[in-house]
Amino acid sequence: MYVTPKDFAKKMIDAGEAKVFMSTKDTVIRxxxxxxxxxxxxxxxxxVAVNTGNFLIxxxxxxxxxxxxxxxxxxxxxxxxxxVPLALLDKRRGVTVKGMLRNWGLVFVGNFGGAFTVAVFMAIIxxxxxxxxxNAVGQKIGVIGESRTVGYAAAGWAGMxxxxxxxxxxNWMVSTGVVAAMMSDSVSGKIMAMWMPILVFFYLGFEHSIVNMFLFPSGLLLGGNFTVVDYLLWNEIPTVIGNLVGGVTFVGAMIYATHHKTSPELGRDEATAIATPAE
Structure with a gap:
């Protein structure tokens, strides 16, 4: 069943509120x-891309x-x-900046731990x-790490x-995927809605802070020609900041502003006056 924008906007705020009050254990594990x-x-x-020679697949x-x-x-x-910022913006009881930052910090640590574990495992494989x-896949990951750190650095501020x-x-696309999953009550509907924006982000080569938590440590383990400092300064830190800006502005704030805090409709006379050219 399709969930209307007004209803999934409320779901977004409720979800953000719940995450602020989640226990440390549950937050880190998840x-x-x-x-x-x-x-x-x-x-x-x-x-798949290396074995088929087709990145689109x-x-x-x-x-x-x-x-x-x-x-x-x-x-x-x-x-x-x-x-989470939506719960703060909506002034949900008990939601504070401190609670929001706590959630972000714990999720960052947990995400990095999970991605790094897989980076080590895959490097071994x-x-x-x-x-x-x-092997060929490992070499490709090393090249990705180089091009998306020292490659940016070589272009200076234009690269940054x-x-x-x-x-x-x-995160404009990824957070759209998060929201899209709230548009349906069925598993199949959620999957179809999520699939589209995530495909767009990955194929266009946008920078995802958690994907990079795997690609770059893995690249370093596999002999990529860049350093930990290159990774942090010329990828991870700017990527985290950009992901924050993209998610808050182009997804959260926009949906909140138009679907949760909907402005009053124009009266018929007012709408007619606007639509009618002045003589």
Whole structure:
């Protein structure tokens, strides 16, 4: 069944409120599992792209990870960036800036832990326990890490701007996927709604902070020609900030402003006056 925008806007605020009051244990576990599943999906998508020679096929299949983690009730940093501020904006009782930052911090740590675990596991697989050179997929991940750190750095501030905009647009799409899942009460409806914006973000190469928590540590383990400082300064930190801006502004605030805080309709006489050209 389709859920109207007015109703799923309220769902978004309710979800943000619930996340603020979630226990530390539950928040970290759910974030850890979300990071791990999304990392596995990224490894899967890169493997498909390398083995088929067609990145579009990998992008078409990547959303399977996002759908799994959402249906299991796990949390990504990109999602809580969008949902939790709405509870604060709506002045829900007990929701504070401190509580919001606590949630974001715990989810970040959990996401990174899950993604890093998978990065280590996949590096072991790609190198047969670090006994051989990385296979084709491992080499590709190393190249991705280089191009999206030192590649940006080589362009200076223009590279930083490009990175930031890619991160903003990423969470515009990813958070649209989070919201889209609230548009339906059925599993199939949720999956179809989520699949579309996640496919768009991945195929266009936008910057997702949690996917990067897998790609870049994995790239370092596999011999990528960049450093931890390169990763943090020329990818992860700007990506987190861009993801925050994209989720809050283009998804959360827009839906809140027009579907939850709907302005009064124009009266018929007023609407007619606006539509009629002045003589």
């Amino acid at each position: 974030a850890y599992m979300a990071g791990a599943i999304l990392a596995l999906a990224a490894a899967f998508a890169v493997t 990998g992008a078409l299949l990547f959303p399977v990870g996002f759908c799994m983690l959402y249906l299991l009730g796990f949390d990504l940093l990109t999602g809580v960036f969008t949902l 790609f190198t047969t326990g670090f006994s051989t050179e990385p 701007l490009t990175l930031f905009i890619r991160a903003v647009m990423c």
